[in-house]
Amino acid sequence: xxxxxxxxxPAPARRLIEEIRRTATRxxxxxxxxxxxxxxxxxxxxxxxxxxxxxxxxxxxxPVCVTPLxxxxxxxxxxxxxxxxxxxxxxMLRVPGSHSDLFRVKAGGGDVRIAYSPMDALRLARENPRRxxxxxxxxxxxxxxxxxxxxxxxxxxxxxxxxxxxxxVLVPPAIRLLLxxxxxxxxxxxxxxxxxxxxxxxxxxELAARYLVPFVVGGFEPLDLLxxxxxxxxxxxxxxxxxxxxxxxxxxxxxxxxxxxRMMEVFEVADRNWRGIGPIAQSGFxxxxxxxxxxxxxxxxxxxxxxxxxxxxxxxxxxxxxxxxVDCPVFGTRCTPATPMGAPMVxxxxxxxxxxxxxxxxxxxxxxx
Amino acid sequence: xxxxxxxxxxxxHEVSGMRMGTVxxxxxxxxxxxxxxxxxxxxxxxxxHVGFAISRLDAEEAERTLRLFEEMGxxxxxxxxxxx
Ligand code: SF4
Numbered sequence: 001x002x003x004x005x006x007x008x009x010p011a012p013a014r015r016l017i018e019e020i021r022r023t024a025t026r027x028x029x030x031x032x033x034x035x036x037x038x039x040x041x042x043x044x045x046x047x048x049x050x051x052x053x054x055x056x057x058x059x060x061x062x063p064v065c066v067t068p069l070x071x072x073x074x075x076x077x078x079x080x081x082x083x084x085x086x087x088x089x090x091x092m093l094r095v096p097g098s099h100s101d102l103f104r105v106k107a108g109g110g111d112v113r114i115a116y117s118p119m120d121a122l123r124l125a126r127e128n129p130r131r132x133x134x135x136x137x138x139x140x141x142x143x144x145x146x147x148x149x150x151x152x153x154x155x156x157x158x159x160x161x162x163x164x165x166x167x168x169v170l171v172p173p174a175i176r177l178l179l180x181x182x183x184x185x186x187x188x189x190x191x192x193x194x195x196x197x198x199x200x201x202x203x204x205x206e207l208a209a210r211y212l213v214p215f216v217v218g219g220f221e222p223l224d225l226l227x228x229x230x231x232x233x234x235x236x237x238x239x240x241x242x243x244x245x246x247x248x249x250x251x252x253x254x255x256x257x258x259x260x261x262r263m264m265e266v267f268e269v270a271d272r273n274w275r276g277i278g279p280i281a282q283s284g285f286x287x288x289x290x291x292x293x294x295x296x297x298x299x300x301x302x303x304x305x306x307x308x309x310x311x312x313x314x315x316x317x318x319x320x321x322x323x324x325x326v327d328c329p330v331f332g333t334r335c336t337p338a339t340p341m342g343a344p345m346v347x348x349x350x351x352x353x354x355x356x357x358x359x360x361x362x363x364x365x366x367x368x369x
Numbered sequence: 370x371x372x373x374x375x376x377x378x379x380x381x382h383e384v385s386g387m388r389m390g391t392v393x394x395x396x397x398x399x400x401x402x403x404x405x406x407x408x409x410x411x412x413x414x415x416x417x418h419v420g421f422a423i424s425r426l427d428a429e430e431a432e433r434t435l436r437l438f439e440e441m442g443x444x445x446x447x448x449x450x451x452x453x
Contacts, residue, residue: 001395003375003414003426012438019441036372089419117420119402139419142373145405146421153387194373197416197424220373223438249431250416250424259405259423 003249007221016226017049024053024233029185031178031321033171034140034192035062035349036220042354044222046229054229057185057321058354060174060277061192063139064091064347065319068273069307071138071167072097078134078165078300079105079112085128087121088136090114091347096340098307118150118164125154125162134296137164142194144168144285145259148266151287151294163296166287169272171195172203173283179211183322188232190218190225193247198263200255204243212241219247266291275343276309276316313342318351325352332356373418375426378403378411392417 032038038058041047047056060066076097079086086102093102093114106112111131115121121135137147147164154162171192178184191204196217204215214235218228228246235242245251265288272284287295297303309316312330317323325331325344335341337353344350348357376392381403383389388403392415401415406422409415415422 001375002377003431006435009438012441015438015441117402119420142418142423145423146402146419149402149404149421157385194416194418194423197373227434227438246434249427249434256405256423258407259421262405 004221007219007223009223013049013222013226016223016230020050020226020230020233021053023230023237025237027052027055028187028233028236029055029057030188030190030229030232031057031059031186032190032192032218032225033059033061033175034190034195035065035347035351035354036194037190037192037218037225038062038351039349039354040220040222040225042351042358045358046222046225050229054233057324058318058351059178059189059321060274060319061140061171061195062319062344062347062349062351063143063169064095065315065343065350066169066274066277067092067095067138067167067343068275069098069309070273070305071165072101073099073307074297074302074305075102075136075165076100076105077302077305078296079110080108081132081300083131085111085113085124085131085133086136087113087115087124087133089116089138091349092136092138094340094346095343096346118147119153122150122153122159122162125159126157129161132161132163132299134300135162135164137166137168140169140171140192140195141199141263142192142197144267145198145256145263148263151266151291152262154294155291160293163294163299164287165296166267166285167272168267168285169274170269170283170285172207173280174274174277175207177277177280178320179207179213181320184320186213186321188214188216188236190228190232191215191243193217193219193224193251196245196247196251196255198256198259200253201243201245201251202253208241208243214241215243217243217245217247217251219250274319276313276319278316310341315342315344315352318344325355326359328352373416373423375414375416376401377414378409378422381411390415390422392422 125133267285
């Protein structure tokens with residue numbers, strides 16, 4: 001497939017690996033923020049192929065993983081109300097709430113449906129005028145324009161039976177939190193390619209200047225990530241802390257203006273709670289007042305639900321790159337993709353699930369990508 | 370969920386005021402909303418995420434990156450360091 005296969009070619013991958021190994025004078029600690037990138041890095045065993053030239057730690061960029069427990073509980077409460085149709089991206093269904101998950105609500109007779117796009121939820125609302133249709137609008141900046149478009153279109157059409165349970169989060173505030181913590185060992189960041197496709201990378205320039213850490217915007221194929229790592233190592237070796245773009249076929253400095261505009265028409269920046277991490281000021285989106293009629297928390301009166309986090313799961317440390325999934329005492333034993341105890345074991349973008357799925361099959365260092 | 374994949378626009382049309390397109394990903398085709406990529410035409414490649422094209426892929430930039438990888442190979446070959 002064009003724009004996919006050529007970025008998986010083993011020959012240039014070997015050269016990039018050689019180049020990184022040759023340049024790195026010490027094992028730089030790099031973080032990829034996005035769960036999609038975690039997935040590729042673990043799947044292709046890229047850290048092992050680099051054989052100690054860099055250490056990769058995995059960041060908080062899996063929306064499924066950071067959606068807070070109380071939002072999952074609110075979703076479960078709404079989905080259980082008769083005559084509602086609760087519509088969600090598939091990987092949210094197995095995320096454990098305090099006592100249940102959406103799959104169990106569905107098994108118990110709740111009308112919970114999986115959608116590929118928020119527009120599927122709109123279609124369901126049009127087709128079922130007597131039922132209330134609720135869309136579970138989670139995600140990072142990549143997903144926000146699409147979810148915003150659903151609300152915008154619903155308002156334009158005057159759809160009265162449609163609402164959204166919104167839990168949108170933003171990447172830069174989470175990075176700021178990591179860099180402000182004196183526990184963080186991260187020396188360079190692979191910036192998330194599809195978040196930057198929407199947002200551009202001016203925000204990361206501010207972070208690079210303020211914290212003196214380099215960022216390279218990376219794509220999602222093995223060569224994209226190796227190139228981002230090569231550029232980061234070069235910056236670190238040369239003592240630079242700039243923002244560079246290794247995913248220029250999709251990302252421009254200003255991002256996608258049309259998408260950003262629609263997103264800001266519908267959403268406004270607000271404080272958000274992150275699962276495993278806690279509250280982060282100004283770290284997400286909520287619906288603007290003009291869209292209050294589409295806010296499922298208000299429509300169904302579930303604003304007050306709150307939930308404490310379970311103690312066994314160390315996902316807080318995993319999501320901040322302070323621990324690896326294998327450091328968790330229940331990893332692969334009591335916690336597996338079939339019986340997830342924490343959200344990072346649910347989604348294929350979660351670090352725990354990626355480790356569980358691929359860690360046992362990785363090729364030895366020096367093997368072909 | 371964050372998955373976003375490149376596909377080629379094979380046809381574009383309007384549905385209730387929105388610009389939609391048929392996008393081919395390898396063997397399969399899917400409808401995608403093209404409102405966020407007003408510049409994208411039939412034949413262009415776009416990155417599609419949850420039913421929305423979020424960027425038109427820049428063919429020149431893609432070529433440039435691939436050439437860079439080639440050149441790196443040529444340099445390594447010339448230096449006799451290609452461990453093939
Ligand atoms: S392995 Fe399971 S319990 Fe441990 S951190 Fe990951 S999700 Fe949490």
